[in-house]
Amino acid sequence: MTRTLARTPAADGFHMPAEFAPHAGCWMLWPERPDNWRDAARPAQLAFAAVAAAIARFEPVSVGVSGTQFTAARALLDPSVRVIEMAHDDSWMRDIGPTFVVNRRGLVRGVDWRFNAWGGLSGGLYFPWDQDDLVARKVLEIERCGRYRAPMINEGGAIHVDGQGTALVTEETLLNANRNPALTRARIEQYLRDYLGVSQVIWLGKGVFNDETDGHIDNLACFTRPGEVCLTWTDRRRDPQHAISMDAWERLHDARDARGRRLKVTRMAMPGPLRSTAREVAGLTPREGTKPRVSGERLAGSYVNFYIANGGIVMPLLDARTDLVAARTLKRLFPGRRVVGVPAREILLGGGDIHCITQQVPRGTRTGSPSAR
Numbered sequence: 001m002t003r004t005l006a007r008t009p010a011a012d013g014f015h016m017p018a019e020f021a022p023h024a025g026c027w028m029l030w031p032e033r034p035d036n037w038r039d040a041a042r043p044a045q046l047a048f049a050a051v052a053a054a055i056a057r058f059e060p061v062s063v064g065v066s067g068t069q070f071t072a073a074r075a076l077l078d079p080s081v082r083v084i085e086m087a088h089d090d091s092w093m094r095d096i097g098p099t100f101v102v103n104r105r106g107l108v109r110g111v112d113w114r115f116n117a118w119g120g121l122s123g124g125l126y127f128p129w130d131q132d133d134l135v136a137r138k139v140l141e142i143e144r145c146g147r148y149r150a151p152m153i154n155e156g157g158a159i160h161v162d163g164q165g166t167a168l169v170t171e172e173t174l175l176n177a178n179r180n181p182a183l184t185r186a187r188i189e190q191y192l193r194d195y196l197g198v199s200q201v202i203w204l205g206k207g208v209f210n211d212e213t214d215g216h217i218d219n220l221a222c223f224t225r226p227g228e229v230c231l232t233w234t235d236r237r238r239d240p241q242h243a244i245s246m247d248a249w250e251r252l253h254d255a256r257d258a259r260g261r262r263l264k265v266t267r268m269a270m271p272g273p274l275r276s277t278a279r280e281v282a283g284l285t286p287r288e289g290t291k292p293r294v295s296g297e298r299l300a301g302s303y304v305n306f307y308i309a310n311g312g313i314v315m316p317l318l319d320a321r322t323d324l325v326a327a328r329t330l331k332r333l334f335p336g337r338r339v340v341g342v343p344a345r346e347i348l349l350g351g352g353d354i355h356c357i358t359q360q361v362p363r364g365t366r367t368g369s370p371s372a373r
């Protein structure tokens with residue numbers, strides 16, 4: 001059994017490394033619930049398999065799969081991908097998986113946040129979510145990493161770090177009354193310091209328009225290297241996203257990171273606007289306890305929702321009119337990495353994108369075996 005650690009990562013000298021630091025691998029989950037993934041989840045499964053294959057070009061990939069889906073997943077996933085039976089409620093490994101932390105000696109541990117399906121019984125997306133809440137613990141067992149059980153509700157998609165002491169978050173998610181109503185902003189910020197090992201938290205306002213996670217940062221903005229941020233953008237002034245991105249841009253312009261640097265911000269033009277079609281929504285099987293989807297609804301598509309792999313960037317392809325420009329921007333931002341695009345509309349229809357379905361494991365030494373320190 002992996003150890004549950006009594007103190008906090010910061011107190012033990014651990015911090016969350018940036019996604020652009022070297023990885024040992026990547027974890028994903030297998031989509032199957034027909035109330036979120038149309039046509040019995042088959043189109044989404046093909047999209048997830050394509051993401052896994054793209055990431056597997058750069059680093060080892062593990063996919064958690066329910067018992068009933070094991071054979072189908074094994075058949076669709078690239079042979080290099082490790083498939084592991086693991087119960088879950090849905091397939092957002094970024095949010096329900098552990099947030100890995102490292103120390104100066106390269107030891108790796110994990111933070112297991114509390115999870116309430118993006119809002120619990122007041123605006124959450126489905127009930128129950130008990131199997132999702134166990135996923136981080138299971139991954140840490142398999143990875144043989146010590147586990148910190150955090151005292152607040154949080155999701156991996158709600159945090160980005162530069163690995164040098166700075167976290168980037170949105171108020172819309174972290175201060176939302178449906179997450180931690182009893183915690184003040186100061187208390188939440190202290191928990192971020194304690195569990196991510198950061199000393200500076202940069203608060204943006206709202207996330208991408210109509211994002212059902214209540215504005216996750218990983219759809220709005222991310223660090224591309226220390227001191228540099230990529231921000232979802234639109235020049236369409238009448239688009240509600242314009243004011244949101246402008247506000248974020250101003251806050252980033254005024255911010256200083258943990259090392260006192262001003263941030264260089266690159267604007268990443270968003271796709272669309274994209275909307276779900278009647279046919280797509282008709283392919284869902286509604287279920288009690290799950291927030292229903294409506295046809296014609298604006299989708300929270302964003303090219304910022306990409307995954308940084310060792311030597312590669314795996315980006316969502318969402319709109320033939322804008323994909324190429326986004327790929328060029330990413331090539332410029334990550335000159336040492338190969339940019340690989342994967343068709344991702346089916347993932348977006350489920351409410352997130354490539355970053356949301358992945359979770360990197362930093363390179364380092366596992367410490368979780370009971371005898372190990």
Ligand code: KQY
Nearest residue numbers: 157213216350351352356
């Ligand atoms: O943004 C993410 N990190 C996850 C999206 C979850 C959508 C749930 N339907």
